[in-house]
Amino acid sequence: MRNHFSLSNFLLALVLLLGLLLTITSLAQVPEASAGVNAQLSLTPTPFFRFPVVPNAEVSSKFDHYGDYDYVQDGYITFHDGQQSTPGNGFWFACPELGSSDWVGCEIAASSEATCPDDEELWYDAHYGIDFEYAANWRTGSECNLSQFAGITRPVYAPAAGKVQIIQLDNTYNGNAIFILHDLDGDGSYDDDKIRSAYLHFADNSIAVNVGDIVSEGQYLGLGGMTGKAWTPHLHFEVQRSNDPTFLTSKWPVDPYGWSGSGSDPWDYDNYPLWRYEVELPIMLKGFGDTYEPNDSFSAAYKIASDNWYYSYIWSESDQDWFQFNVFVPANQARYIEVWLESIPTGEDYDLALYRPNNSQLGFSYNSGNADEYIKKHVTQGGWYRARVTGYQDSSSQTDSYRLRVVVSEAPVIRAPYP
Ligand SMILES: [Zn+2]
Structure with a gap:
């Protein structure tokens, strides 16, 4: 017991001594004025961060x-x-x-x-x-x-x-x-x-x-x-x-956004821009690479939920993005499928197509330029439908995303006219 007691006393003293040293050290090294802080920074960083979250935070x-x-x-x-x-x-x-x-x-x-x-x-x-x-x-x-x-x-x-x-x-x-x-x-x-x-x-x-x-x-x-x-x-x-x-x-x-306001920075430390990419508010993340890949075919389509925006890229001329969503249609009922393709990058022309679960085309929207695309279809068959986004001719962008949304909603049952 005695030995243990001595050991703990010794450890306690050591901890106190270390704490005292740390306090003295920190008091000595904490700069009193921000000018002192700035003076100690010898490096001016070049932007080196890309955004740390994907997708679409x-x-x-x-x-x-x-x-x-x-x-x-x-x-x-x-x-x-x-x-x-x-x-x-x-x-x-x-x-x-x-x-x-x-x-x-x-x-x-x-x-x-x-x-x-x-x-x-x-x-x-x-x-x-x-x-x-x-x-x-x-x-x-x-x-x-x-x-x-x-x-x-x-x-x-x-x-x-x-x-x-x-x-x-x-x-x-x-x-x-x-x-x-x-x-x-x-x-x-x-x-x-x-x-x-x-x-x-x-x-x-x-x-x-x-x-x-x-x-x-x-x-x-x-x-x-x-x-x-x-x-x-x-x-x-x-x-x-x-x-x-x-x-x-x-x-x-x-602040990794640096300081671009007029006058001096009220945050009186060195704030250099550290992002490698353009600043927006809110930011839709850029520069991280293509999202939801590989989704270049009907069978590899990325699964999405109704009524959410998905942000992605036509990364190259040969890229095409497929998304799939499940449509449940109870017996003797019907549904509308609506698909929006928006925020097509300036100078690019993306197109939208809708496919049935058996891979036959149900509809398309091929507006010219970067005009929004929209499809609305009435369906009575359930299953995994697909939306396909393609770049017209050589349209693509690795910096600007498009956004896509699908909404499935109740629809009136359209009966065939009686003969
Ligand atoms: Zn926070």
């Missing part, structure tokens, strides 16, 4: 440049382009049953609105990362009801090569999370450039990498979910820098 919340790194909600949100919400232009979103609330600002001023228009929300105040939503109905008003999001996940991929530094499990705020170090200066080492990316809220038992792993761009990291402090299934993506390669003594988040 929307960005719901970007980086708030206004305020200090203190998570204090001050009623202002400043976007990377300099647009700013003002107090009263936005609303407190509260979930009493979750014991939490957030200030949600609007990008564009609108008088006395209770909520922001969908595309003008800037979820949310004092947010230091980018949120990629997985659920189609993530928007305002639905967030308090977590059960509706049960089981919704999306694969998350490394947006750049790196080295897995930390994996957290069941963290109160982050849930299951991954931190990845990156090589900015191209010297082959991920350990010395003091920049890392963080990925929060993975589903339980889904993280597919280990600490120390070298991951390549596009490598599967795990299934994004909503563990930790999350009201919707989403990926919180955050880029952090430090003046310490271990990130133990200091760290601060930076």
Whole structure:
């Protein structure tokens, strides 16, 4: 017993000493002014991230440049382009049953609105990362009801090569999370450039990498979910820098969108654009590669659900995209099948065709140019129907997606006229 007691005393002393050293070290190294922070950054990164989620995640919340790194909600949100919400232009979103609330600002001023228009929300105040939503109905008003999001996940991929530094499990705020170090200066080492990316809220038992792993761009990291402090299934993506390669003594988040507003950046750290692709709000993900492949034939058609938008690409002249959806028609009833093909890239001409379960063509829409395509058909036979998207002549785009939606709805039974 005595020996054990001594050992634990010794360990306690060691822990206290280490803690003291750490405190002194961190006090010594935490910069007092942001100018000091900036002065310590010797590297100006060139954009190297592609987007970490596919397919089709929307960005719901970007980086708030206004305020200090203190998570204090001050009623202002400043976007990377300099647009700013003002107090009263936005609303407190509260979930009493979750014991939490957030200030949600609007990008564009609108008088006395209770909520922001969908595309003008800037979820949310004092947010230091980018949120990629997985659920189609993530928007305002639905967030308090977590059960509706049960089981919704999306694969998350490394947006750049790196080295897995930390994996957290069941963290109160982050849930299951991954931190990845990156090589900015191209010297082959991920350990010395003091920049890392963080990925929060993975589903339980889904993280597919280990600490120390070298991951390549596009490598599967795990299934994004909503563990930790999350009201919707989403990926919180955050880029952090430090003046310490271990990130133990200091760290601060930076905005991968950089700063393009007029005047000086209120977030007084170095914010460089790190995305390799065009910025949009909301973002439909670009530059990750073709989605739903291989779906180049009737038999390889990708299964889709009714009344959802699917975003994909005609990747090359020879690419064609097939989608299949199940139509259930009860006896003596009928259904309408409607198919929309929209957002065809400028300068391209895509066409749409509809096929019966036996691979015979039921309808087509071959409008010229990038005009929308639409088909509506009345059917009495059930089964797996197909929608086919093709590029006319040499039309294709690897940067701009199209979107496709199918809706199956009840239809009147059309009886043959009596003879
Ligand atoms: Zn977030």
